[in-house]
Amino acid sequence: MGERRENLRGAGMRRGLGAVVVAASLLAATACSHGARANDRNQARPSAASSSAPPGSVTITPGDGTADASPRNPLAVTAANATIESVTVVDGGGGQVKGQLAADRRTWTTTDSLKYGTTYTATVTAADSGGKQISQASRFTTVKPANLTLPYLQANSYLSLSDRTTFGVGQPIVVRFDEKIPDRAAAEKSLQVTTEPKVTGAWHWYTDQEVHWRPKEYWAPGTKVTVRANVYGVHLGGGLYGQQDNGASFVIADKHVAIADDNTHHIQVFINDKLDRTVPTSMGKNERVRGSNGQWLDFRTRSGVHVVLGTESRTRMTGASWGLGDDSYALDVNYTTHLSYQGEYLHEATWNVWKHGKQNDSHGCLNLGTTDAKWFMNTFIPGDIVEVKNTGIQLDNMDGLTDWNMPWQQWLAGSALGES
Numbered sequence: 001m002g003e004r005r006e007n008l009r010g011a012g013m014r015r016g017l018g019a020v021v022v023a024a025s026l027l028a029a030t031a032c033s034h035g036a037r038a039n040d041r042n043q044a045r046p047s048a049a050s051s052s053a054p055p056g057s058v059t060i061t062p063g064d065g066t067a068d069a070s071p072r073n074p075l076a077v078t079a080a081n082a083t084i085e086s087v088t089v090v091d092g093g094g095g096q097v098k099g100q101l102a103a104d105r106r107t108w109t110t111t112d113s114l115k116y117g118t119t120y121t122a123t124v125t126a127a128d129s130g131g132k133q134i135s136q137a138s139r140f141t142t143v144k145p146a147n148l149t150l151p152y153l154q155a156n157s158y159l160s161l162s163d164r165t166t167f168g169v170g171q172p173i174v175v176r177f178d179e180k181i182p183d184r185a186a187a188e189k190s191l192q193v194t195t196e197p198k199v200t201g202a203w204h205w206y207t208d209q210e211v212h213w214r215p216k217e218y219w220a221p222g223t224k225v226t227v228r229a230n231v232y233g234v235h236l237g238g239g240l241y242g243q244q245d246n247g248a249s250f251v252i253a254d255k256h257v258a259i260a261d262d263n264t265h266h267i268q269v270f271i272n273d274k275l276d277r278t279v280p281t282s283m284g285k286n287e288r289v290r291g292s293n294g295q296w297l298d299f300r301t302r303s304g305v306h307v308v309l310g311t312e313s314r315t316r317m318t319g320a321s322w323g324l325g326d327d328s329y330a331l332d333v334n335y336t337t338h339l340s341y342q343g344e345y346l347h348e349a350t351w352n353v354w355k356h357g358k359q360n361d362s363h364g365c366l367n368l369g370t371t372d373a374k375w376f377m378n379t380f381i382p383g384d385i386v387e388v389k390n391t392g393i394q395l396d397n398m399d400g401l402t403d404w405n406m407p408w409q410q411w412l413a414g415s416a417l418g419e420s
Helices: 002-044 184-190 350-355 370-381 408-413
Strands: 057-061 076-080 082-091 099-101 108-110 121-127 133-141 147-149 151-156 171-178 191-196 201-205 210-215 224-229 241-243 246-252 258-260 268-273 273-282 288-290 297-300 302-306 310-318 330-338 344-347 366-368 386-391
Touching: 057 082, 057 121, 057 133, 057 330, 076 082, 076 121, 082 099, 082 108, 151 224, 151 246, 171 224, 184 191, 184 210, 191 201, 191 210, 201 408, 310 344, 310 370, 344 370, 350 366, 366 370
Parallel strands: 147 241, 258 386, 344 366
Antiparallel strands: 057 076, 076 108, 082 121, 099 108, 121 133, 151 171, 171 210, 191 224, 201 210, 224 246, 258 268, 268 273, 288 297, 302 386, 310 330, 330 344
16 A cells, blocks of 8 residues: 555656646747747837937028029028028128028028128028037128119109009000110019909010000909019129019009090090090191201191090190290190190190180190090099090100000010010
């Protein structure tokens, strides 16, 4: 019996040892398997410490060493994989140039205009995503023009576009430069006309210094117009640059069109395309005389579309102003509506009122009775239309605002860029 017990104990010990060995084997297998999964994860997703972010950088435009930068373009700083900490821009005299940093601190641009022919130094500090400091600098010089030109925005030779807030349906935009423009295309690109609603129009060069913009058809009443001459920093050819920008805005008033017919000696007046009244007149008589310099002067009123230049309650008129001589005549005339640079007007003429509606008796003006002359002066504004017909002589191309006497294709031929 005791021997059997020993055997049993021995068997029990052997069974227990076997269990320990198996458990150890399982533990070893489990530990080995766990280690393999951890390694797999580490290989699939590297730790943040082992990854490296791309390096940060800063770009300054104009770049270092630029010798002919356009002052129209702002200085710009751009950061890649970094944020801008500070920007300092100074001119040659140490004056600081102001700028604005974007909310994300990735870009900075000047808000002050750069000057012509000036050397600037820009110094930038930034930090990349890892906190590493970045420093960048640019020293550049803006272009030095051979000459400058200033654009004037005119309604006509006597009136700036900024002098009024409303103009008539025939008003062109007149830009006069104080220098001849070598590169007309560059000039037209810098001149911007914005309308509400949108209107098709084009520029037309009358001289090397004067360019007009008009729509294809008369403006529609209520149209809002803004014109900008964005010439500063723009090369207009031959070393000529724009001196400064200019701008104006206005609104188109009701449509006023008067048609004076020499066959009937009457003027029909249309307001917003409806006949409002018919007015008797006496226009320029069919005569020619020698002027003070021996030139021929033709008294006939010129046929064609006239654009009103302005109105006055009284205007001094003289024969000398258009070549008749100092002793020909001089008088103050009431209630005048100015039509041409050579001196055509609608005006009061009480001295020949019995001829109004019957025969011509003036030196080229359209004579009216007191009531009608006063009505025209109070109703018509710069840009309104007075068309003269059947006089036998045509309005000269440069005698006032003659833009509407030109067919559209001919008008386009005077543009460097075409319709806009």
